[in-house]
Amino acid sequence: MxxxxxxxxxxxxxxxxxxxxxxxxxxxxxxxxxxxxxxxxxxxxxxxxxxxxxxxxxxxxxxxxxxxxxxxxxxxxxxxxxxxxxxxxxxxxxxxxxxxxxxxxxxxxxxxxxxxRSGTYQVAWKDSGITKAADLAGKKVGNWGFGNEYELFAGMTKAGIDPGKDVTLVQQQFDMQALLKREIDAAQAMSYNEYAQLLEAKNPATGQLYTADDFAVIDWKTEGSSMxxxxxxxxxxxxxxxxxxxxxxxxxxxxxxxxxxxxxxxxxxxxxxxxxxxxxxxxxxxxxxxxxxxxxxxxxxxxxxxxxxxxxxxxxxxxxxxxxxxxxxxxxxxxxxxxxxxxxxxxxxxxxxxxxxxxxxxxxxxxxxxxxxxxx
Incomplete structure (x- = not known):
């Protein structure tokens, strides 16, 4: 192993x-x-x-x-x-x-x-069309590694996605900048930390903070792969x-x-x-x-x-x-x-x-x- x-x-x-x-x-x-x-x-x-x-x-x-x-x-x-x-x-x-x-x-x-309960999310832009684990196929998927990725891999596997072949895995920093810059399609986030970082960021198009309506959240509790x-x-x-x-x-x-x-x-x-x-x-x-x-x-x-x-x-x-x-x-x-x-x-x-x-x-x-x- x-x-x-x-x-x-x-x-x-x-x-x-x-x-x-x-x-x-x-x-x-x-x-x-x-x-x-x-x-x-x-x-x-x-x-x-x-x-x-x-x-x-x-x-x-x-x-x-x-x-x-x-x-x-x-x-x-x-x-x-x-x-x-x-x-x-x-x-x-x-x-x-x-x-x-x-x-x-x-x-x-x-x-x-x-x-x-688990607090792990995978978050995407609302306009990406990503709403569930199956939608990650063919996408650039961020994760932190260091043992934090197990629920993500389990969710993808359950959805029939091979983490080694069907997605592009991207080493993600412990922030949400890669998602905000649209360098990745979905980012790993804890409900109590990184997800809030998205809602604390300013939308340059409006000058206002982003809201939950701007994002789609995959919750591993809902997907049945929470740990x-x-x-x-x-x-x-x-x-x-x-x-x-x-x-x-x-x-x-x-x-x-x-x-x-x-x-x-x-x-x-x-x-x-x-x-x-x-x-x-x-x-x-x-x-x-x-x-x-x-x-x-x-x-x-x-x-x-x-x-x-x-x-x-x-x-x-x-x-x-x-x-x-x-x-x-x-x-x-x-x-x-x-x-x-x-x-x-x-x-x-x-x-x-x-x-x-x-x-x-x-x-x-x-x-x-x-x-x-x-x-x-």
């Missing part, structure tokens, strides 16, 4: 370093001191991670006896590898990317599926340590409170993200906060973070059967061992509910966000 250059490098590093350095976790808050906890994010500070930032800034982690540091990510950082190598205690990562790392030897377990994304991953070996088990429940309990806070206080969470140094503006971050909330709330069933078996199976099935442009799949076999568990998130939900936290958000309603030029 071929994987991205970054993931391959991380796997080689993982093989070299192993996971032997997994010291015993002190009981959270033992002796009255806060237990240091490092969490590796998969990107820079933005509202995608607002729930964790709120749990830190509102004191929810410290209430649980934890001193949590949120480590920013980047294109050269693979969160699940940082976790497996002991450089972080938990990591936030998309499920298919993390499962690829597991197959290569990373000892990690999904203990909290925070995003219940699970942001999850909390723990160190599998350390989950054998009762203290780490206790710490995991405490971390998840506070995290639930953080995301519930952001559900009910979108503007406050926008402000704390901006204050943390985000390079994205206030209207953009409020849009992102609102769209991220849609991926979490309402949380069906037992509550936020519970891993839905059907959604997990779909993600695994796509990972095993969908081929990329070179004919490779994300996974060569079904995940082995403790790939996921709901044990700790269920305990955390029970504790959060006992503390009066709404863990399902059934009354959640998105807010209306007005974007400013450039997201300011």
């Amino acid at each position: 071929k994987i991205s250059r970054i993931l391959l490098a991380s796997v080689l590093a993982l093989t070299a370093c192993g996971t032997a350095d997994t010291p015993t976790t002190p009981a959270p808050g033992a002796g009255g001191a806060l237990t240091p906890v490092k969490v590796q994010l998969q990107w820079v500070y933005q509202a995608q991670f607002a729930g964790y930032m709120a749990a830190r800034d509102q004191g929810y982690y410290s209430e649980q006896g934890l001193d949590v540091s949120l480590l920013e990510g980047g294109v050269d950082i693979v969160p699940q590898t940082a976790l497996a190598q002991g450089r972080a205690d938990y990591a936030i990562a998309w499920v298919p990317k993390a499962l690829a790392s597991r197959e290569q030897g990373a000892g990690i377990t999904d203990v909290g599926q925070i995003f219940a 699970l994304q942001d999850a909390v991953w723990a160190n599998t070996e350390k989950l054998g340590d009762p203290a780490y088990q206790q710490q995991t429940v405490k971390f998840l309990t506070a995290t639930i409170k953080g995301w519930a806070f952001c559900r009910d206080n979108a503007e406050k969470c926008r402000d704390l993200v901006v204050a943390s140094g985000s390079k994205l503006g206030r209207s953009h971050q409020l849009w992102q906060m609102n769209e991220v909330n849609k991926l979490i709330w309402p949380a069906a069933g037992a509550g936020i973070g519970v891993i839905d078996e059907a959604a997990w199976k779909q993600t695994v099935d796509i990972s095993m059967t969908t081929k990329n442009q070179t004919g490779d799949t994300v996974l060569t076999k079904a995940p082995e061992g403790l790939a996921y568990t709901n044990d700790y998130i269920n305990q955390a939900i029970a504790q959060a509910r006992a503390a009066g936290v709404d863990v399902t958000g059934t009354a959640f309603r998105p807010v209306t966000v007005t974007l400013a030029e450039g997201g300011s």
